[in-house]
Amino acid sequence: MGFSLHDIKIGLDQDEFCFFFQPKISFMTGKTIGAEALVRWRRDGQWVSPNDFIPISEGTGFITLITEKLFGVLISDLDKISREYGKNVPLAFNISAHDLKSRRFYQQVQESLDRGEFDPRNIQFEMTESTVADMSVDSIQIMHDFKNMGITLALDDFGTGYSSLEVLSTFPFSLIKLDKSIVGKIFSSDKAANIIGSNIRMAQRIGMRIVAEGIETCEVYKKLLYGGCHQGQGFFMAKPMETDDFIGFLRKDKQFKGKPIGLVYQSQLDHIQWRKDLMEMFYQIRNSHYENIDYKKDFLFNSLMRDHTRCNLGQWYYGDGKIYQNHIQYKELEKPHENLHREGRLLLEGVLNNRNDDSLVMKISKINKISGEIIRILQDLENRVHHDDQED
Structure with missing residues (x-):
């Protein structure tokens, strides 16, 4: 059934729009860690499909008025959920390109935050790749301002646009959502499965969280869990539901x-x-491939050779990996990892000081030995976790 812009305006004025919430599940714990707030329209006792009002609203720019009105509803729902459930539950809210052009919407968010109406850690703004295509400098600045407020920015429907990698390198996203059209093909298409695996790896490499949408079976859930995905949502876990039903879902834990x-x-x-990266850096320095060695030295110690707690492995070990802190393999890992960073620093300091002697060869041999030990420990931990998973 077609609806006119006039119909949509009346519906908005009469508070006919609301949110349904689809839970997001953490692959770390298997528990609900938030939800996506999905706009719904109830007209004359019937639910209207978003396809019947979102396109015309976006096409006319009226979507921003909907966003402004519903942001207030979102904050109210967030407060209700937190009070009745007793815990904070982060909510994701979709915004459009029009919204990022609106100073009024930006000011609404800022003023609401200034009044203490919400904790920015409990709000996420989701945007599609098409939303940020050809975005103005002012809109990009608004994105940065939202991030500086403490609001998480998520790139929705990742993999459906033509410039996904450029978008990730340009805009301040910290979370990627794999599109359901790709997730749904994980078993029927080797290409889709490889794309998902590559995206998970890429997100891990650049320090971003990744969420899979459209999980409809236990098999898909397990595949993504074993692949290293962080979060998921879909009908297998829970369908979108009204606020009171969502609170009831949370209470079931x-x-x-x-x-x-x-x-x-x-x-x-x-x-x-x-x-x-360490060995590549070593040989490039030794073979004088760096023109400005002082600059490169600063770069080395600020990135590659940073504190062992801040490399990707270290961030996992002192972050998500803590769930394994009672495993002996986890406890065995810390010391060799610390040693590896120390030996890596000594290796680079040696070559930066123009040393090219047998001691550096011995240092590389020592690094290789420690590296092998780390891999063994991690593989033993992986096998232990697999075994525990089969017993549960």
Whole structure:
């Protein structure tokens, strides 16, 4: 059924628009860690499909008025959910290109935050790739301003646009959402499965969280869990639901089975990549491929050779990996990882000081030995977690 812009305006004025909430599940814990707020329109007792009002609203720019009105509803729902459930539950809210051009919407968010109406850690703004295409400098600045407020920015429907990698390198996103059209083909298309695996790896490499949409079966859930995905949503876990039903869902404290084995595997790849970068840097310096050695020295110690707690493996170990802190393999990992960073620093200091002697060869041999030990420990942990997962 077609609706005119006039119909939509009346519906907005009469408070006919509301949110349904689809839970987001953490692959770390199997529990709900938030939800996506999906706009719904109830007209004359019937629910109207978003396809019947979103396109015309976006095409006319009226979508921003909907966004402004519903942002207030979102904050009210967030408060209700937090009070009745007793815990904070982050909510994701879709915004459009028109919204990012609106100073009024920006000011609304800023003023609401200034009044203490919401904690920015509990709000996410989701944008599609098409939303940020050809975006103005002012709109990009608004995105940065939102991020500086503490609001998480998520790139929605990732993989459906023509410039995904450019978008990630240009805009301040910290979370990627794999599009359901790709996720749904994970078993029927090797290409789709490889795309998903590559995107998970890329997100891990650049320090971004990744969420999979459209999970409809247990098999897909397990595949993504073992692949290293961070979060997921879909009909397998829960359909979108009204506010009171969502609060009831939260109170059940449902936990989906499975251990985040994939993140243990990703940590192995992080370590291998770190060692590769180290050795590549060593040989480039030794062979004088760097013109400005002082600049490169600063770069080395600020990135590659940073504190062992801040490399990708270290961030996992002292972050998500803590769920394995009672495993002996986890406890075994810290010391060799610290040693690896120390030896790596000594190796680069040696070559930067123009040393080219047998001691550096011995240093490389020592690094290789420590690296092998780290891989063994991580693989043992991976096997242990697999075993525990089968017993649950």
